[in-house]
Amino acid sequence: MNHILAVFSPNHAVSRRVFALMVAVEILVFWAIWETVPSAMIPRPGQVTEAFGRLWMEEGLGHELVTSLLLNLEAICLTAAISLALAYLTVLPVVRPLVVAVSKGRFLGFIGLTFVFTMVFAGGHTLKLAMLVFGMTVFFVTSMADVIVRIPKENYDLARTLRMSTWRVVWEVVVLGTMDQAIEVLRQNAAMGWMMLTMVEGMVRSEGGIGMLLLNQNKHFQLAAVLAIQVTILCVGLAQDYAIGVLKSLLCPYAEMGKESR
Amino acid sequence: MSDLAYERKEVILRVADLSLAINGRKVLRDINFEVKDIVRPGCTQGQVLALLGPSGIGKTQLLRMLAGLQRPSTGTVTVTDKAIPVHPGMIGMVTQSYTLFGWRTVLGNLMTAARQAGLPTREAREKSLDLLRQFHLEPCRHLYPAQLSGGQRQRVAIAQQVLSGGHYLLMDEPFSGLDMLEEENVCKLIVGVSCADDLNTIIVVTHDVRAAATVADTILMLGQVRSADGKLLPGATICEKYDLIERNLAWHEQITTRPEFYDLMRELRAKFVSLAGP
Numbered sequence: 001m002n003h004i005l006a007v008f009s010p011n012h013a014v015s016r017r018v019f020a021l022m023v024a025v026e027i028l029v030f031w032a033i034w035e036t037v038p039s040a041m042i043p044r045p046g047q048v049t050e051a052f053g054r055l056w057m058e059e060g061l062g063h064e065l066v067t068s069l070l071l072n073l074e075a076i077c078l079t080a081a082i083s084l085a086l087a088y089l090t091v092l093p094v095v096r097p098l099v100v101a102v103s104k105g106r107f108l109g110f111i112g113l114t115f116v117f118t119m120v121f122a123g124g125h126t127l128k129l130a131m132l133v134f135g136m137t138v139f140f141v142t143s144m145a146d147v148i149v150r151i152p153k154e155n156y157d158l159a160r161t162l163r164m165s166t167w168r169v170v171w172e173v174v175v176l177g178t179m180d181q182a183i184e185v186l187r188q189n190a191a192m193g194w195m196m197l198t199m200v201e202g203m204v205r206s207e208g209g210i211g212m213l214l215l216n217q218n219k220h221f222q223l224a225a226v227l228a229i230q231v232t233i234l235c236v237g238l239a240q241d242y243a244i245g246v247l248k249s250l251l252c253p254y255a256e257m258g259k260e261s262r
Numbered sequence: 263m264s265d266l267a268y269e270r271k272e273v274i275l276r277v278a279d280l281s282l283a284i285n286g287r288k289v290l291r292d293i294n295f296e297v298k299d300i301v302r303p304g305c306t307q308g309q310v311l312a313l314l315g316p317s318g319i320g321k322t323q324l325l326r327m328l329a330g331l332q333r334p335s336t337g338t339v340t341v342t343d344k345a346i347p348v349h350p351g352m353i354g355m356v357t358q359s360y361t362l363f364g365w366r367t368v369l370g371n372l373m374t375a376a377r378q379a380g381l382p383t384r385e386a387r388e389k390s391l392d393l394l395r396q397f398h399l400e401p402c403r404h405l406y407p408a409q410l411s412g413g414q415r416q417r418v419a420i421a422q423q424v425l426s427g428g429h430y431l432l433m434d435e436p437f438s439g440l441d442m443l444e445e446e447n448v449c450k451l452i453v454g455v456s457c458a459d460d461l462n463t464i465i466v467v468t469h470d471v472r473a474a475a476t477v478a479d480t481i482l483m484l485g486q487v488r489s490a491d492g493k494l495l496p497g498a499t500i501c502e503k504y505d506l507i508e509r510n511l512a513w514h515e516q517i518t519t520r521p522e523f524y525d526l527m528r529e530l531r532a533k534f535v536s537l538a539g540p
Binding site: 152155158160163172177180252253254 | 357378408
Protein backbone atom coordinates (compact mmCIF):
# COMPACT_ATOMS: atom_id res chain seq x y z
CA MET A 1 0.00 0.00 0.00
CA ASN A 2 2.87 2.33 0.90
CA HIS A 3 4.46 1.64 -2.53
CA ILE A 4 1.26 2.74 -4.25
CA LEU A 5 1.01 5.92 -2.20
CA ALA A 6 4.70 6.66 -2.77
CA VAL A 7 4.23 7.08 -6.53
CA PHE A 8 1.86 9.97 -5.82
CA SER A 9 4.30 11.74 -3.43
CA PRO A 10 6.43 14.53 -4.91
CA ASN A 11 10.18 13.78 -5.26
CA HIS A 12 9.75 10.27 -3.91
CA ALA A 13 12.33 7.68 -4.99
CA VAL A 14 10.85 4.39 -6.22
CA SER A 15 12.59 1.04 -6.67
CA ARG A 16 13.29 -0.36 -10.15
CA ARG A 17 10.62 -3.03 -9.60
CA VAL A 18 7.96 -0.46 -8.73
CA PHE A 19 9.02 1.70 -11.67
CA ALA A 20 8.78 -1.26 -14.09
CA LEU A 21 5.34 -2.12 -12.70
CA MET A 22 4.23 1.47 -13.09
CA VAL A 23 5.37 1.55 -16.74
CA ALA A 24 3.58 -1.75 -17.44
CA VAL A 25 0.35 -0.45 -15.91
CA GLU A 26 0.55 2.81 -17.88
CA ILE A 27 1.15 0.91 -21.14
CA LEU A 28 -1.83 -1.32 -20.40
CA VAL A 29 -4.04 1.71 -19.68
CA PHE A 30 -2.87 3.38 -22.91
CA TRP A 31 -3.51 0.15 -24.86
CA ALA A 32 -6.99 -0.18 -23.36
CA ILE A 33 -7.87 3.43 -24.28
CA TRP A 34 -6.54 2.87 -27.81
CA GLU A 35 -8.60 -0.30 -28.22
CA THR A 36 -11.80 1.28 -26.92
CA VAL A 37 -11.56 4.80 -28.35
CA PRO A 38 -14.97 5.47 -30.00
CA SER A 39 -13.62 7.23 -33.14
CA ALA A 40 -13.66 4.99 -36.21
CA MET A 41 -10.95 7.19 -37.78
CA ILE A 42 -8.23 5.99 -35.42
CA PRO A 43 -6.81 2.61 -36.47
CA ARG A 44 -6.87 -0.14 -33.84
CA PRO A 45 -3.59 -1.82 -32.67
CA GLY A 46 -4.45 -4.91 -34.78
CA GLN A 47 -4.81 -2.80 -37.93
CA VAL A 48 -1.50 -1.05 -37.22
CA THR A 49 0.27 -4.40 -36.77
CA GLU A 50 -1.25 -5.62 -40.02
CA ALA A 51 -0.12 -2.43 -41.81
CA PHE A 52 3.39 -2.88 -40.41
CA GLY A 53 3.57 -6.38 -41.89
CA ARG A 54 2.41 -5.10 -45.30
CA LEU A 55 4.88 -2.18 -45.25
CA TRP A 56 7.75 -4.49 -44.29
CA MET A 57 6.99 -7.23 -46.81
CA GLU A 58 5.66 -5.24 -49.79
CA GLU A 59 6.83 -1.63 -49.54
CA GLY A 60 10.41 -2.06 -48.35
CA LEU A 61 10.05 -0.48 -44.88
CA GLY A 62 13.23 -2.23 -43.74
CA HIS A 63 15.26 -0.84 -46.64
CA GLU A 64 13.87 2.69 -46.20
CA LEU A 65 14.55 2.48 -42.48
CA VAL A 66 18.21 1.59 -43.08
CA THR A 67 18.52 4.49 -45.58
CA SER A 68 17.10 6.94 -43.03
CA LEU A 69 19.11 5.49 -40.16
CA LEU A 70 22.39 5.87 -42.05
CA LEU A 71 21.50 9.41 -43.14
CA ASN A 72 20.61 10.36 -39.57
CA LEU A 73 23.81 8.82 -38.16
CA GLU A 74 25.91 10.67 -40.72
CA ALA A 75 24.11 13.92 -39.90
CA ILE A 76 24.54 13.38 -36.13
CA CYS A 77 28.28 12.77 -36.50
CA LEU A 78 28.77 15.86 -38.69
CA THR A 79 26.56 18.00 -36.43
CA ALA A 80 28.44 16.90 -33.31
CA ALA A 81 31.82 17.65 -34.91
CA ILE A 82 30.82 21.11 -36.21
CA SER A 83 28.78 22.14 -33.16
CA LEU A 84 31.31 21.00 -30.55
CA ALA A 85 34.15 22.70 -32.42
CA LEU A 86 32.15 25.94 -32.62
CA ALA A 87 31.01 25.76 -28.99
CA TYR A 88 34.49 25.00 -27.64
CA LEU A 89 35.91 27.82 -29.71
CA THR A 90 33.67 30.31 -27.91
CA VAL A 91 36.64 30.56 -25.53
CA LEU A 92 38.08 32.77 -28.29
CA PRO A 93 36.34 36.16 -28.33
CA VAL A 94 36.76 36.33 -32.13
CA VAL A 95 34.55 33.27 -32.63
CA ARG A 96 31.71 34.38 -30.31
CA PRO A 97 29.84 36.59 -32.87
CA LEU A 98 29.85 33.68 -35.34
CA VAL A 99 28.45 31.32 -32.70
CA VAL A 100 25.76 33.84 -31.76
CA ALA A 101 24.82 34.14 -35.45
CA VAL A 102 24.67 30.34 -35.89
CA SER A 103 22.55 30.06 -32.77
CA LYS A 104 20.07 32.62 -34.12
CA GLY A 105 19.65 30.39 -37.18
CA ARG A 106 17.14 28.33 -35.20
CA PHE A 107 14.51 30.96 -35.98
CA LEU A 108 14.85 30.41 -39.73
CA GLY A 109 12.09 28.32 -41.26
CA PHE A 110 13.16 25.04 -42.84
CA ILE A 111 10.84 25.30 -45.83
CA GLY A 112 12.13 28.75 -46.77
CA LEU A 113 15.70 27.52 -46.65
CA THR A 114 15.13 24.63 -49.07
CA PHE A 115 15.64 26.90 -52.06
CA VAL A 116 18.96 28.25 -50.74
CA PHE A 117 20.21 24.78 -49.87
CA THR A 118 19.19 23.41 -53.29
CA MET A 119 21.14 26.21 -54.98
CA VAL A 120 24.24 25.34 -52.98
CA PHE A 121 24.06 21.56 -52.76
CA ALA A 122 22.12 20.74 -55.96
CA GLY A 123 20.11 17.81 -54.60
CA GLY A 124 20.07 14.21 -53.43
CA HIS A 125 21.91 12.85 -50.43
CA THR A 126 24.15 15.91 -49.94
CA LEU A 127 21.18 18.28 -49.90
CA LYS A 128 19.33 16.18 -47.33
CA LEU A 129 22.47 15.84 -45.22
CA ALA A 130 23.16 19.59 -45.35
CA MET A 131 19.61 20.46 -44.31
CA LEU A 132 19.68 18.00 -41.43
CA VAL A 133 23.09 19.17 -40.25
CA PHE A 134 21.97 22.80 -40.39
CA GLY A 135 18.73 22.05 -38.56
CA MET A 136 20.49 20.21 -35.73
CA THR A 137 23.60 22.41 -35.54
CA VAL A 138 21.72 25.62 -34.70
CA PHE A 139 20.16 23.93 -31.67
CA PHE A 140 23.25 21.92 -30.68
CA VAL A 141 25.46 25.04 -30.72
CA THR A 142 22.92 27.00 -28.65
CA SER A 143 22.77 24.31 -25.96
CA MET A 144 26.52 23.66 -25.86
CA ALA A 145 27.45 27.36 -25.78
CA ASP A 146 25.13 27.68 -22.78
CA VAL A 147 26.82 24.69 -21.09
CA ILE A 148 30.21 26.36 -21.54
CA VAL A 149 29.03 29.73 -20.24
CA ARG A 150 27.79 28.00 -17.08
CA ILE A 151 31.14 26.40 -16.16
CA PRO A 152 31.86 27.55 -12.58
CA LYS A 153 34.68 30.06 -12.17
CA GLU A 154 36.21 27.79 -9.49
CA ASN A 155 36.99 25.14 -12.11
CA TYR A 156 39.07 27.62 -14.11
CA ASP A 157 40.72 28.86 -10.90
CA LEU A 158 41.70 25.31 -9.92
CA ALA A 159 43.21 24.63 -13.34
CA ARG A 160 45.15 27.90 -13.19
CA THR A 161 46.48 27.29 -9.67
CA LEU A 162 47.78 23.94 -10.97
CA ARG A 163 49.81 25.89 -13.53
CA MET A 164 47.91 24.77 -16.58
CA SER A 165 48.57 26.71 -19.77
CA THR A 166 45.67 28.58 -21.40
CA TRP A 167 44.97 25.79 -23.91
CA ARG A 168 45.45 23.10 -21.29
CA VAL A 169 42.76 24.87 -19.22
CA VAL A 170 40.47 24.73 -22.27
CA TRP A 171 41.11 21.00 -22.69
CA GLU A 172 40.72 20.14 -19.01
CA VAL A 173 37.85 22.41 -17.97
CA VAL A 174 35.96 23.14 -21.19
CA VAL A 175 36.36 19.92 -23.19
CA LEU A 176 36.78 17.17 -20.55
CA GLY A 177 34.75 18.99 -17.91
CA THR A 178 31.64 19.25 -20.11
CA MET A 179 31.87 15.87 -21.83
CA ASP A 180 28.90 14.41 -19.98
CA GLN A 181 26.75 17.41 -20.85
CA ALA A 182 27.95 17.33 -24.48
CA ILE A 183 26.76 13.72 -24.76
CA GLU A 184 23.43 14.71 -23.21
CA VAL A 185 23.03 17.56 -25.72
CA LEU A 186 23.92 15.11 -28.50
CA ARG A 187 21.24 12.76 -27.19
CA GLN A 188 18.57 15.47 -27.36
CA ASN A 189 19.64 16.63 -30.81
CA ALA A 190 19.82 13.10 -32.17
CA ALA A 191 16.15 12.74 -31.20
CA MET A 192 15.37 16.01 -32.96
CA GLY A 193 17.16 14.59 -35.99
CA TRP A 194 14.40 11.99 -36.41
CA MET A 195 11.76 14.73 -36.30
CA MET A 196 13.57 16.70 -38.99
CA LEU A 197 14.46 13.64 -41.04
CA THR A 198 10.89 12.83 -42.01
CA MET A 199 10.39 16.46 -43.05
CA VAL A 200 13.63 16.58 -45.07
CA GLU A 201 12.96 13.24 -46.77
CA GLY A 202 9.49 14.48 -47.62
CA MET A 203 10.91 17.59 -49.26
CA VAL A 204 13.80 15.86 -51.07
CA ARG A 205 12.53 12.50 -52.26
CA SER A 206 15.60 11.14 -54.00
CA GLU A 207 17.11 8.09 -52.25
CA GLY A 208 13.79 7.39 -50.55
CA GLY A 209 13.80 6.94 -46.83
CA ILE A 210 11.21 6.46 -44.14
CA GLY A 211 10.04 10.09 -44.39
CA MET A 212 9.12 9.65 -48.04
CA LEU A 213 7.27 6.44 -47.23
CA LEU A 214 5.41 8.23 -44.44
CA LEU A 215 4.31 11.09 -46.70
CA ASN A 216 3.17 8.62 -49.40
CA GLN A 217 1.00 6.76 -46.91
CA ASN A 218 -0.30 10.06 -45.56
CA LYS A 219 -1.25 11.24 -49.06
CA HIS A 220 -3.32 8.08 -49.60
CA PHE A 221 -4.89 8.45 -46.17
CA GLN A 222 -3.49 5.09 -45.01
CA LEU A 223 -3.72 5.95 -41.32
CA ALA A 224 -2.86 2.47 -40.06
CA ALA A 225 0.35 2.53 -42.17
CA VAL A 226 1.16 6.06 -40.97
CA LEU A 227 0.86 4.95 -37.35
CA ALA A 228 2.93 1.82 -38.06
CA ILE A 229 5.74 3.97 -39.49
CA GLN A 230 5.52 6.38 -36.54
CA VAL A 231 5.77 3.48 -34.07
CA THR A 232 8.77 2.14 -36.01
CA ILE A 233 10.50 5.54 -35.85
CA LEU A 234 9.69 5.72 -32.12
CA CYS A 235 11.24 2.29 -31.49
CA VAL A 236 14.41 3.11 -33.48
CA GLY A 237 14.63 6.48 -31.72
CA LEU A 238 14.31 4.84 -28.30
CA ALA A 239 17.05 2.33 -29.20
CA GLN A 240 19.29 5.19 -30.35
CA ASP A 241 18.54 7.14 -27.16
CA TYR A 242 19.37 4.08 -25.04
CA ALA A 243 22.65 3.51 -26.94
CA ILE A 244 23.76 7.12 -26.37
CA GLY A 245 22.78 6.78 -22.71
CA VAL A 246 24.97 3.67 -22.40
CA LEU A 247 27.83 5.52 -24.10
CA LYS A 248 27.44 8.37 -21.60
CA SER A 249 27.48 6.07 -18.58
CA LEU A 250 30.59 4.32 -19.94
CA LEU A 251 32.54 7.48 -20.77
CA CYS A 252 31.26 9.63 -17.91
CA PRO A 253 30.36 7.38 -14.95
CA TYR A 254 30.50 10.42 -12.65
CA ALA A 255 27.66 12.20 -14.49
CA GLU A 256 24.76 10.83 -12.44
CA MET A 257 26.56 10.89 -9.08
CA GLY A 258 25.33 13.37 -6.53
CA LYS A 259 21.93 13.68 -8.18
CA GLU A 260 18.77 12.86 -6.30
CA SER A 261 17.56 9.37 -7.17
CA ARG A 262 13.99 9.20 -8.46
CA MET B 263 57.95 36.63 24.61
CA SER B 264 58.11 33.14 23.15
CA ASP B 265 59.90 30.54 25.23
CA LEU B 266 60.89 28.80 21.97
CA ALA B 267 63.93 29.99 20.03
CA TYR B 268 63.14 31.32 16.57
CA GLU B 269 64.27 33.87 14.05
CA ARG B 270 62.39 35.73 11.35
CA LYS B 271 64.55 35.79 8.22
CA GLU B 272 63.86 37.23 4.77
CA VAL B 273 60.45 38.30 3.46
CA ILE B 274 58.92 35.51 1.36
CA LEU B 275 55.55 37.11 0.63
CA ARG B 276 54.83 40.82 0.46
CA VAL B 277 51.50 42.54 -0.12
CA ALA B 278 51.87 46.24 -0.79
CA ASP B 279 49.12 48.89 -1.12
CA LEU B 280 46.62 46.36 -2.41
CA SER B 281 43.14 47.62 -3.17
CA LEU B 282 40.16 46.37 -5.13
CA ALA B 283 37.11 48.15 -6.48
CA ILE B 284 34.30 46.28 -8.25
CA ASN B 285 31.92 48.32 -10.41
CA GLY B 286 33.14 51.47 -8.70
CA ARG B 287 32.51 50.06 -5.20
CA LYS B 288 35.59 49.85 -3.02
CA VAL B 289 35.88 46.32 -1.58
CA LEU B 290 39.43 46.36 -0.19
CA ARG B 291 41.80 49.24 0.50
CA ASP B 292 45.42 49.76 1.57
CA ILE B 293 46.20 46.13 2.34
CA ASN B 294 49.80 45.85 3.48
CA PHE B 295 51.47 42.90 5.14
CA GLU B 296 54.41 40.59 4.76
CA VAL B 297 55.34 37.06 5.72
CA LYS B 298 58.89 36.32 6.77
CA ASP B 299 60.58 32.95 6.72
CA ILE B 300 60.60 31.65 10.29
CA VAL B 301 63.56 29.54 11.30
CA ARG B 302 63.59 27.44 14.44
CA PRO B 303 66.76 25.58 15.43
CA GLY B 304 66.41 21.82 15.33
CA CYS B 305 63.06 21.64 13.57
CA THR B 306 61.33 22.38 10.29
CA GLN B 307 58.91 25.25 10.75
CA GLY B 308 56.65 26.75 8.13
CA GLN B 309 54.47 29.84 8.40
CA VAL B 310 50.74 29.94 9.07
CA LEU B 311 48.94 33.24 8.74
CA ALA B 312 45.23 33.60 9.51
CA LEU B 313 43.11 36.32 7.97
CA LEU B 314 40.09 36.89 10.17
CA GLY B 315 37.12 38.97 9.31
CA PRO B 316 33.33 39.10 9.28
CA SER B 317 31.38 37.49 6.41
CA GLY B 318 31.16 39.47 3.20
CA ILE B 319 34.12 41.71 4.03
CA GLY B 320 36.09 40.68 0.91
CA LYS B 321 38.28 37.88 2.28
CA THR B 322 37.76 35.61 -0.72
CA GLN B 323 38.53 38.47 -3.13
CA LEU B 324 41.75 39.07 -1.23
CA LEU B 325 42.67 35.40 -1.55
CA ARG B 326 42.03 35.45 -5.31
CA MET B 327 44.32 38.47 -5.63
CA LEU B 328 47.00 36.77 -3.54
CA ALA B 329 46.78 33.74 -5.84
CA GLY B 330 47.14 35.95 -8.91
CA LEU B 331 43.67 34.97 -10.11
CA GLN B 332 42.27 38.47 -9.87
CA ARG B 333 44.00 41.67 -10.86
CA PRO B 334 43.97 44.24 -8.02
CA SER B 335 42.91 47.83 -8.70
CA THR B 336 46.18 48.99 -7.17
CA GLY B 337 49.14 47.42 -5.42
CA THR B 338 51.30 44.34 -5.79
CA VAL B 339 51.79 40.86 -4.42
CA THR B 340 55.32 39.46 -4.59
CA VAL B 341 56.59 36.07 -3.54
CA THR B 342 59.92 34.45 -2.62
CA ASP B 343 62.95 36.32 -1.29
CA LYS B 344 63.51 37.57 -4.86
CA ALA B 345 60.17 39.47 -4.76
CA ILE B 346 58.72 37.92 -7.92
CA PRO B 347 55.28 39.33 -8.84
CA VAL B 348 52.68 36.64 -8.29
CA HIS B 349 50.95 34.98 -11.23
CA PRO B 350 48.50 32.05 -11.38
CA GLY B 351 50.18 28.78 -10.46
CA MET B 352 52.69 30.24 -8.00
CA ILE B 353 50.29 29.99 -5.07
CA GLY B 354 47.94 27.06 -4.54
CA MET B 355 44.39 27.60 -3.38
CA VAL B 356 41.81 25.39 -1.72
CA THR B 357 38.40 26.98 -2.18
CA GLN B 358 35.56 26.95 0.33
CA SER B 359 33.71 24.33 -1.74
CA TYR B 360 36.90 22.21 -2.08
CA THR B 361 36.82 22.40 -5.87
CA LEU B 362 38.18 19.34 -7.66
CA PHE B 363 37.94 18.11 -11.22
CA GLY B 364 34.64 16.24 -10.90
CA TRP B 365 35.34 14.19 -14.04
CA ARG B 366 38.52 12.68 -12.64
CA THR B 367 38.91 10.13 -9.87
CA VAL B 368 40.73 11.06 -6.66
CA LEU B 369 43.92 9.48 -8.01
CA GLY B 370 43.34 11.19 -11.37
CA ASN B 371 43.00 14.57 -9.66
CA LEU B 372 46.28 14.09 -7.78
CA MET B 373 48.12 12.74 -10.81
CA THR B 374 47.00 15.72 -12.89
CA ALA B 375 48.51 18.05 -10.28
CA ALA B 376 51.73 16.03 -10.11
CA ARG B 377 52.05 15.89 -13.92
CA GLN B 378 51.50 19.66 -14.05
CA ALA B 379 54.37 20.00 -11.57
CA GLY B 380 56.57 18.36 -14.19
CA LEU B 381 56.79 14.81 -12.85
CA PRO B 382 56.86 11.91 -15.31
CA THR B 383 53.73 9.70 -15.24
CA ARG B 384 55.27 6.88 -13.20
CA GLU B 385 56.69 9.18 -10.55
CA ALA B 386 53.48 11.23 -10.49
CA ARG B 387 51.52 8.06 -9.73
CA GLU B 388 53.91 6.95 -7.00
CA LYS B 389 53.90 10.37 -5.32
CA SER B 390 50.12 10.58 -5.57
CA LEU B 391 49.67 7.15 -3.99
CA ASP B 392 52.15 8.05 -1.29
CA LEU B 393 50.24 11.22 -0.44
CA LEU B 394 46.93 9.35 -0.48
CA ARG B 395 48.35 7.04 2.20
CA GLN B 396 49.59 10.03 4.26
CA PHE B 397 46.19 11.71 4.06
CA HIS B 398 44.33 8.43 4.85
CA LEU B 399 42.62 8.54 1.47
CA GLU B 400 43.90 5.33 -0.10
CA PRO B 401 40.52 3.53 -0.05
CA CYS B 402 39.02 6.47 -1.97
CA ARG B 403 41.53 6.55 -4.80
CA HIS B 404 39.15 5.23 -7.47
CA LEU B 405 36.18 7.29 -6.30
CA TYR B 406 34.97 10.46 -7.98
CA PRO B 407 34.71 13.74 -6.00
CA ALA B 408 30.89 13.49 -5.97
CA GLN B 409 31.24 10.25 -3.97
CA LEU B 410 33.38 11.80 -1.21
CA SER B 411 32.35 13.38 2.08
CA GLY B 412 33.14 17.08 2.66
CA GLY B 413 36.14 16.20 4.85
CA GLN B 414 37.53 13.77 2.27
CA ARG B 415 37.10 16.33 -0.52
CA GLN B 416 38.98 18.89 1.53
CA ARG B 417 41.89 16.49 2.12
CA VAL B 418 42.04 15.61 -1.58
CA ALA B 419 42.02 19.32 -2.47
CA ILE B 420 44.89 19.99 -0.04
CA ALA B 421 46.84 16.96 -1.29
CA GLN B 422 46.35 18.15 -4.87
CA GLN B 423 47.83 21.55 -4.06
CA VAL B 424 50.68 19.98 -2.08
CA LEU B 425 51.51 17.83 -5.11
CA SER B 426 51.58 20.82 -7.39
CA GLY B 427 54.87 21.58 -5.72
CA GLY B 428 54.56 25.18 -4.53
CA HIS B 429 55.44 26.42 -1.07
CA TYR B 430 52.37 28.67 -0.76
CA LEU B 431 48.85 27.53 -0.02
CA LEU B 432 45.74 29.63 0.47
CA MET B 433 42.74 28.11 2.19
CA ASP B 434 39.33 29.73 2.04
CA GLU B 435 37.18 28.96 5.10
CA PRO B 436 38.68 25.50 5.76
CA PHE B 437 36.74 25.15 9.04
CA SER B 438 33.25 26.00 7.88
CA GLY B 439 30.65 23.32 8.51
CA LEU B 440 33.02 21.04 10.44
CA ASP B 441 32.28 19.45 13.80
CA MET B 442 34.80 19.81 16.66
CA LEU B 443 36.66 16.60 15.86
CA GLU B 444 36.90 17.36 12.14
CA GLU B 445 38.08 20.88 12.94
CA GLU B 446 40.85 19.45 15.12
CA ASN B 447 41.91 17.12 12.30
CA VAL B 448 42.00 19.97 9.77
CA CYS B 449 44.09 22.04 12.21
CA LYS B 450 46.54 19.13 12.51
CA LEU B 451 46.63 18.77 8.74
CA ILE B 452 47.38 22.48 8.25
CA VAL B 453 50.16 22.39 10.84
CA GLY B 454 51.49 19.15 9.27
CA VAL B 455 51.61 20.64 5.78
CA SER B 456 53.21 23.87 7.01
CA CYS B 457 55.90 21.96 8.86
CA ALA B 458 56.80 19.77 5.88
CA ASP B 459 59.18 22.45 4.61
CA ASP B 460 60.73 25.59 6.10
CA LEU B 461 59.40 27.66 3.21
CA ASN B 462 55.85 26.32 3.33
CA THR B 463 53.48 29.19 3.95
CA ILE B 464 49.78 28.71 4.53
CA ILE B 465 47.30 31.57 4.60
CA VAL B 466 43.98 30.63 6.10
CA VAL B 467 41.00 32.86 5.57
CA THR B 468 38.32 32.25 8.14
CA HIS B 469 35.76 33.74 10.49
CA ASP B 470 36.39 30.95 13.02
CA VAL B 471 38.30 32.79 15.74
CA ARG B 472 39.19 29.71 17.79
CA ALA B 473 40.50 27.62 14.90
CA ALA B 474 42.50 30.57 13.58
CA ALA B 475 44.16 31.07 16.96
CA THR B 476 44.92 27.33 17.18
CA VAL B 477 46.85 26.98 13.92
CA ALA B 478 48.33 30.41 13.16
CA ASP B 479 51.55 32.07 14.19
CA THR B 480 50.14 35.43 13.07
CA ILE B 481 46.56 36.69 12.82
CA LEU B 482 45.49 39.63 10.72
CA MET B 483 42.06 41.11 11.32
CA LEU B 484 40.21 42.48 8.32
CA GLY B 485 37.53 45.09 8.73
CA GLN B 486 36.35 48.60 7.97
CA VAL B 487 37.97 51.49 9.81
CA ARG B 488 36.73 55.00 10.58
CA SER B 489 38.26 58.28 9.52
CA ALA B 490 39.31 60.95 12.03
CA ASP B 491 35.83 62.48 11.88
CA GLY B 492 34.19 59.15 12.67
CA LYS B 493 32.98 58.25 9.17
CA LEU B 494 33.20 54.60 8.08
CA LEU B 495 35.74 54.40 5.26
CA PRO B 496 34.69 52.34 2.23
CA GLY B 497 36.52 49.03 1.72
CA ALA B 498 38.03 46.66 4.24
CA THR B 499 41.62 46.84 5.35
CA ILE B 500 43.85 45.18 7.92
CA CYS B 501 42.98 46.84 11.16
CA GLU B 502 44.87 44.69 13.66
CA LYS B 503 47.82 42.32 13.71
CA TYR B 504 48.33 39.68 16.42
CA ASP B 505 51.76 38.10 16.69
CA LEU B 506 51.07 34.78 18.41
CA ILE B 507 54.76 33.86 18.60
CA GLU B 508 55.50 36.99 20.63
CA ARG B 509 52.59 36.11 22.90
CA ASN B 510 54.04 32.60 23.32
CA LEU B 511 50.89 31.10 21.80
CA ALA B 512 52.31 29.47 18.69
CA TRP B 513 53.67 25.94 18.11
CA HIS B 514 52.66 24.56 21.49
CA GLU B 515 50.83 21.29 22.00
CA GLN B 516 47.59 21.68 23.95
CA ILE B 517 47.64 25.42 23.30
CA THR B 518 43.89 25.61 23.77
CA THR B 519 44.19 24.65 27.46
CA ARG B 520 46.33 27.68 28.39
CA PRO B 521 44.73 30.69 30.12
CA GLU B 522 46.60 33.08 27.75
CA PHE B 523 44.79 31.39 24.85
CA TYR B 524 41.45 32.32 26.38
CA ASP B 525 42.63 35.91 26.92
CA LEU B 526 43.52 36.07 23.24
CA MET B 527 40.18 34.57 22.26
CA ARG B 528 38.35 37.21 24.30
CA GLU B 529 40.44 39.95 22.69
CA LEU B 530 39.85 38.59 19.19
CA ARG B 531 36.14 38.15 19.80
CA ALA B 532 35.77 41.70 21.09
CA LYS B 533 37.58 43.06 18.05
CA PHE B 534 35.58 40.81 15.73
CA VAL B 535 32.27 41.97 17.23
CA SER B 536 33.28 45.63 16.92
CA LEU B 537 34.13 45.04 13.24
CA ALA B 538 31.02 43.05 12.44
CA GLY B 539 28.92 46.01 13.59
CA PRO B 540 25.36 45.96 14.91
